[in-house]
Amino acid sequence: MRESFDDENEDLGFSPVNKYEQMIADQSNAYFDVEEMEEIIEFYIEEEELDKALGACEFGLSQHPNEAGILILKSEIHLEKDQSKLALESLQKAIAHNPCNPETYSAIGGVYARLKSPREAIYYYEKSLDFYGKEEREEVLFDIAFEFQNLRQFGDALRYLKEILDNNPQNETAMFEIGLCYSEMDLADEAVTYFSKYLDEYPYSYIGWFNLANAYMKQGNYDMAIFAFDYSAIINEFFPAAYYGKANGFIQKGEYEKAIVVLNETFGLEQPHSFVYCTIGECYEKMNELDKALSFYEKAIEIDYGYPDAWIGLAVVYKMKKDYEKALKHINKATQYSANNIDTMSIKAEILEEMGSFEDALLIYKDILADYPEEEDTHYNLGSLLADMGHEEEAIDALEIGYEKTKSAEIFFKMTAIAFESNNTKLGMSLLAKGIDRHKQDIQKFYDFYPNFRDSKEIVALLTEELGENFDSKEN
Template identity: 30%
Template sequence: MEEEFEFGFTEDPKFSVERYEEMIRNQDLYFFDAQAFENIIDYYIEKNDPARALQVAEYARNQHPFAAIFLIKQAQLLVVTNKVPEAFAALDKAAMLEASDADIYIIRGNLYESLERYSEALENYEKALDLAEETDEILLHIAYVYQNMGDYDTAITYLKLCLKQNMENQDALYELAFCYDVMDNQQESVQFYQQYIDNEPYSYAAWYNLGNAFTKLSLFEKAIDAYDYAILIKDSFASAYFNKGNALVNLEKYAEAIEVYRQTFEYEQPNADTYCAIGECYEKLEQMDDARAFYKKSVKMDPKLADAWFGIGVTLDFEERYFEALHFYKKALDLDIANADFWFAIADAEYKLGHLPEAEKAYEKVVELNPLDVDAWLDYSSILYEQQKLNEATEIIAEAIKNNPESAELYYRIVAYLFAKGEYNEALNNLEYALTADPDKHYILFDYLPQLQNNKVIIDIIARYTR
């Protein structure tokens, strides 16, 4: 007959675990009180061993059949091991034993949320709200459900309630920023974080989110001040350094940005994005060797980072090494095929190499992906004009004007092409449009066709608009 020992909750949790493992080894049957079993289950959860924790929960249920806690623990573990029907069944049994335990409804809400059965998730979370002592995490979950349903206004209401319960709930602060972001409501975001900071001036997360909201409003000086406060409160806050670096880049303070980006390395492992950002700063400072070195570090760390491959191409292009640049531009394009900037760089490099048909194809792709890129339309038409394809060049600019009816540059360019084709009346009509859009840019016309500076009709028309 098996010998039975009893272990109580006064003992050290580690001792309970050792005794439990000894029982399994010896194939004995020891009795543990409920608290000891909880300690053992929690130990295996912390060790990330859900299978062993489930085994303990089963033992615990056999020895304490009326304790709902072990059914609840079992349900939590079944969720982790993706056994959804079994988790629901365990929760139903737990509810029969102790219907007033909030955890039952929180876990059930989690399950329904993961199944995208949102109304049932909300129903369970609302029940949990009535039963739980601390409700900030439940309010956060309700906010998540409304986010998933696309109802960001209601999500914001619950996130604010969550923060009212617990001003230090970092997740709620970040989710609130996310909701304002999706709704593109940065003004309200700024207002909220400023009010929040009045009550919680030492919340580094609030200062950080305020900085992000200012950044999105292009108020970069204010953003930098907010990031500085976040860093002052938590000097190891790498994300605040990184975003401060980005704000400095937007102010074209590239040397300062490099220093700030480098500070992130003191608090977190260097990563591909930061190396790439530093590379871009050196590129803007025209220190191409340094730029290339950092872009190379970036792709070594993350070979899928298209911007870094592109950056290497830009540094080579700057040194007029167009053939090599093209190789790296194409590597970037392979990773992000619909990036209009990559196509533009390829078109330009092909043109500089004298590969006009390839350049034409690439420009065609640029204007297809970004029909608002006036420079691309102008360059595309120029290539056709250079090859004496006057009709095609004119058609391209006409198409460009359809997409960008406010652009004076396009009207001046079509005037030049129409004059070159001998279509004077049409050219003069378009000249009036160009001068109406922006009379000061009439020099574009003479850049393209210098001989028109001697044309009295044109000079008179321009004089009417520029007096």
């Protein structure tokens, strides 16, 4: 709109803004058409002179009563001034005088979106679609999809995003958001079908291949995911996300050396950042090349001193090296940048446990469970530590609570093993019978937790009867 004023007048210094300000200075009166008034108002909005913009709106409405464009701009100003009620009043007035203006309905939708009222926003956005032409619908369709995403109604969001893609198959934002919706809905199989079909028609869409790869990752089909990430990177060699995805595929397969090679390729695509260095450090950690792991974690910290994952990585490596003082120092540093993080707190507890500071470790496990009562690993660790401290009854009680919260076979069979280890055979046999009934497919966990089970004729008899195997003939 601002480009619409007469170029000749602008060259002579008579732009609508100059003309308006001269009128104000002279306390005179002048006529401005609608486009000129919109340009003046937009100028003041861009300059963040909201009071002047509001004054210009009032003047414009005095000459063009109920003009929708001016009322919409007025609503924008009220929104900037956190006056949402006044913004809605302006827009409702515009609708009353022009009920077929789609921009007014979409503007009301925008107000409700800003007020975090997604259902009301969707209502007005959808109302605007009744009046928009096909080519003008795309932005509003995005607005509706995003509001459905805010409501976590990803299936509804998908419908609108797919309409955008049907009309504009190369729309990259729609492609990304469709991939996100499928991921959030955990519909990996449907996503593979959808993106495979899309790529049949548009085989050079790097985002299509990227989304297909992510769907394969969700399926656990890492070979196909790596293949698809590779295609995405071949089509767009400057798309770092494809390289990160490919590296993650190798990591999931335990092929850490290949992951490191791919991650190193990203350094030529964009400025190195802490995430990449930290991921390489994790790969070296998994490969037990601890000094190299330390080196990359330290590089991550050089880039971002407050990056908690790097401090956690350093703590874990020093713990693996049994340098507990350094491990504790670095996990405390991680805590500064990631307070109440389960991973940070758990690792600190494990370090304290290995240092022999059992009571301190117990306090941390209990603190975690106070905030995250269904955290399975922490229930297991708490019970195991109590048992190691010789508090078998407390351990069993703690694991029983953990099982009630998680229904974890691992926790149940750990509790069963502790009962036998504490010579509470009656309780152990009762728990084992229940464990076989509830978690027969995970019975190996009991064998691992209590490898001396064959020394008990009662246990062997129960297992033989329930599982139909001759445990007397098995080697430990």
